[in-house]
Amino acid sequence: MKETLNRIKAEALEQISSDIDDASLEALRVKYLGKKGELTAVLRGMGQLSPEERPIVGQIANEVRAEIEAAITAKKQELSVKALENKLIAEKLDVTVPGTKKKVGHRHPLTLVQRDLEDIFMGMGFSIAEGPEVEYDYYNFKALNIPENHPARDTQDTFYITENILLRSQTSPVQARTMEVQKPPIRIISPGRVYRSDAMDATHSPLFHQMEGLVVDEGITMGDLKGMLETFAKAEFGEDTRIRFRPHHFPFTEPSAEVDISCFACGGKGCRLCKGEGWIEILGAGMVHPNVLSMCGIDPEKYSGFAFGLGLERVTMLKYHIDDIRMFYENDIRFIEQF
Ligand code: PHE
Numbered sequence: 475m476k477e478t479l480n481r482i483k484a485e486a487l488e489q490i491s492s493d494i495d496d497a498s499l500e501a502l503r504v505k506y507l508g509k510k511g512e513l514t515a516v517l518r519g520m521g522q523l524s525p526e527e528r529p530i531v532g533q534i535a536n537e538v539r540a541e542i543e544a545a546i547t548a549k550k551q552e553l554s555v556k557a558l559e560n561k562l563i564a565e566k567l568d569v570t571v572p573g574t575k576k577k578v579g580h581r582h583p584l585t586l587v588q589r590d591l592e593d594i595f596m597g598m599g600f601s602i603a604e605g606p607e608v609e610y611d612y613y614n615f616k617a618l619n620i621p622e623n624h625p626a627r628d629t630q631d632t633f634y635i636t637e638n639i640l641l642r643s644q645t646s647p648v649q650a651r652t653m654e655v656q657k658p659p660i661r662i663i664s665p666g667r668v669y670r671s672d673a674m675d676a677t678h679s680p681l682f683h684q685m686e687g688l689v690v691d692e693g694i695t696m697g698d699l700k701g702m703l704e705t706f707a708k709a710e711f712g713e714d715t716r717i718r719f720r721p722h723h724f725p726f727t728e729p730s731a732e733v734d735i736s737c738f739a740c741g742g743k744g745c746r747l748c749k750g751e752g753w754i755e756i757l758g759a760g761m762v763h764p765n766v767l768s769m770c771g772i773d774p775e776k777y778s779g780f781a782f783g784l785g786l787e788r789v790t791m792l793k794y795h796i797d798d799i800r801m802f803y804e805n806d807i808r809f810i811e812q813f
Contacts, residue, residue: 475516475520475523475527475531476531476534479516479534479538480538482512482516483538486506487545490542490546491545491549499550506542507539507542580813582802583790583794583796583802584683584786584787584802586790587789587790588665588683590710591663591665591685591706591784591786592663594710595663595687595706598705599661600661600662600663602663602664602665603662603663603664604648604664604666605642605651607642607666607668607669608635608640608642609639609640609641609647610639610640610647611638611640613647613650614642614643614644614647615627617647617650617769617770618647618649618650618725618726619766619769620725626724626725630643630670632670632671633669633671643670644686645664645666646781646783648662648666648688649686649726649762650766650769653690653766653772654770654771657772658690658691660688660690661689661691662687662688664687665685665686665786666684667681667682668682668683670682677799678799679803682785682799683785684784684785684786685786686783687781688762688779688781689702689779689780689781690777690779694761694779694780696729696780699760699780700719703717703757703759703782711738714736714738715736716735716742717734718733718736719733719759720733724758724760726760726763727760727761727762728760728763728764729761731758732759733755733756733759733782734753734755734756735756736752737751737754738792740752754792756788757784758783759780760780760782761778761779762778767779787799787802790802
């Protein structure tokens with residue numbers, strides 16, 4: 475029996491120390507120490523031993539069990555250390571490797587300037603009104619005091635969907651639409667796309683953007699228009715900016731003016747940006763024509779108003795020194811990325 479025990483011990487220790495995994499180690503534990511294991515079988519057979527032999531064999535058997543148990547515990551420990559090591563190697567993370575840069579988009583320069591202008595005017599109490607780009611001839615022309623065959627139609631030739639429906643050539647139709655549904659006091663701006671059947675070149679595009687402004691209330695004068703535009707010009711182009719009104723003609727305003735700002739590049743001395751003029755034209759404006767007020771259901775005896783319209787591309791080109799309008803629409807990332 476001693477030999478059997480020694481053989482079991484030698485065999486068990488050898489197998490435990492060999493290159494095995496957790497599952498095989500557990501199988502060995504069952505094989506040697508389990509209820510139906512070899513060692514248990516030997517202990518069961520002890521009844522046949524003489525009373526003198528029994529304690530001696532019993533002690534050996536206990537020692538063998540303890541040794542096998544210790545070997546298994548040690549192996550288990552070894553395997554778990556190894557498992558952790560493998561895991562650490564497999565999951566190794568080099569925190570010094572440079573990360574992959576996430577590309578975050580940003581706004582188009584036209585949108586940037588539009589938001590700028592919206593901020594400035596909202597700060598002065600304006601709200602934003604919208605109108606359709608596909609517009610009735612009525613709102614684009616007739617309600618703005620431009621009857622059929624009026625020469626102003628030639629300068630704003632656009633694309634017609636039907637005889638009465640067209641792509642709006644200006645944001646001014648939003649003036650009429652607003653006055654029809656909203657009674658004074660009115661204080662709105664309206665940015666958006668407009669269309670003209672112009673050939674593409676460095677300063678023309680069949681699609682471009684304007685921003686309209688309209689104020690109607692009792693006692694509104696040209697002085698209000700000037701003050702408001704000066705505040706706007708200083709906010710957008712710098713505190714030193716001055717404005718200048720030049721007489722002009724628009725069918726829907728009377729009197730009308732084209733408005734220049736003092737050149738923000740040279741301060742008015744004359745440079746390449748202002749073409750030596752010292753002044754840069756940025757918008758058209760005037761006092762809302764009494765005919766337009768009446769056509770929209772507002773009494774011109776009681777109310778007066780001013781309106782203005784500026785080209786967003788023009789302001790953006792000035793601000794960022796962009797010399798070709800086509801850049802805005804080509805979506806060349808090398809251009810767009812610069813803003
Ligand atoms: N709609 C005019 C244009 O496109 C600009 C303008 C707007 C002029 C409002 C006066 C008042 O040229």
